[in-house]
Structure formats: structure tokens, C-alpha cells
């Protein structure tokens with residue numbers, strides 16, 4: 372089965388986080404996500420976060436801290452999500468790949484709007 376290592380960034384400003392809509396044609400398409408993507412060979416999670424968040428939402432990540440590591444099996448694909456908090460960044464996030472994006476209150480995040488693996492991320496954020 373396909374197995375991918377993914378760097379995920381919870382971009383946080385005060386009590387809010389920036390989420391984007393996954394395009395319909397992708398794995399878990401139509402769900403909201405925290406920006407991020409597959410790590411390339413030899414990349415650290417931080418390297419991948421910097422690259423993916425620049426590509427997807429146009430920000431420059433200055434630093435990040437690990438939040439949680441999640442292994443999830445979707446049946447058609449297994450993902451390992453290395454989720455980092457990103458509170459230090461430059462630029463204003465926007466959907467740089469034409470995807471929708473918005474700031475949401477962390478305490479209002481609804482797990483059912485996200486891929487199943489994200490329920491654990493949302494729990495971790497609510498328990499911070």
C-alpha cells in the first residue's frame with residue numbers, strides 16, 4: 372500500500388488558524404486541511420514545511436515546533452503526519468494555488484470538515 376510522509380503546519384495567530392480546502396480531485400478532496408504536503412527525499416519536516424507553506428499559502432516560515440505525530444491508515448493510503456505549530460512566519464497567508472483558505476477560531480474547528488486523521492490534531496489543539 373502507498374505510504375507517505377507528510378509535513379503539516381498549523382499556522383497560528385492568536386486564537387486562530389489558517390485552513391485551506393483540498394481540491395476535489397486529490398486524496399481526501401473536498402475536505403479542509405492544514406497546509407502541508409509530502410516530504411521529499413532527504414528533507415527534514417521543517418524543510419518540507421517551509422517549501423510547502425511557501426508554495427501553498429505564500430508565507431515564509433521562520434520557526435516551528437512539533438505538535439503531534441500521527442500514523443493513519445485510510446485503507447487506500449497510509450499517512451504519517453508530522454504536525455508542527457507555526458507561529459513565527461512572514462507574509463499574509465492566501466490560497467496561492469487558487470484553493471479557498473480562511474482563518475478559523477481553533478476552538479471552533481469541526482473534525483468532520485477535515486480528513487479523519489485530523490481529529491487527533493484538533494484534540495491536541497483543544498487540549499493545549
Ligand SMILES: Nc1nc2c([nH]c(=O)n2[C@H]2C[C@H](O)[C@@H](COP(=O)(O)OP(=O)(O)OP(=O)(O)O)O2)c(=O)[nH]1
Nearest residue numbers: 377379398399404405406407408409450486488489
Ligand atoms: N496537508 C495536509 N495533508 C493531510 C492532512 N490530513 C491528512 O490526512 N492529510 C493527508 C492527505 C494526503 O494523503 C496527504 C498529504 O499529501 P498531499 O497530496 O497534500 O501532498 P502535496 O501537498 O505534496 O500534494 P501533491 O504533490 O500531491 O499535489 O496527507 C492535513 O491536515 N493537511
Ligand SMILES: [Mg+2]
Nearest residue numbers: 406407408409
Ligand atoms: Mg498539500
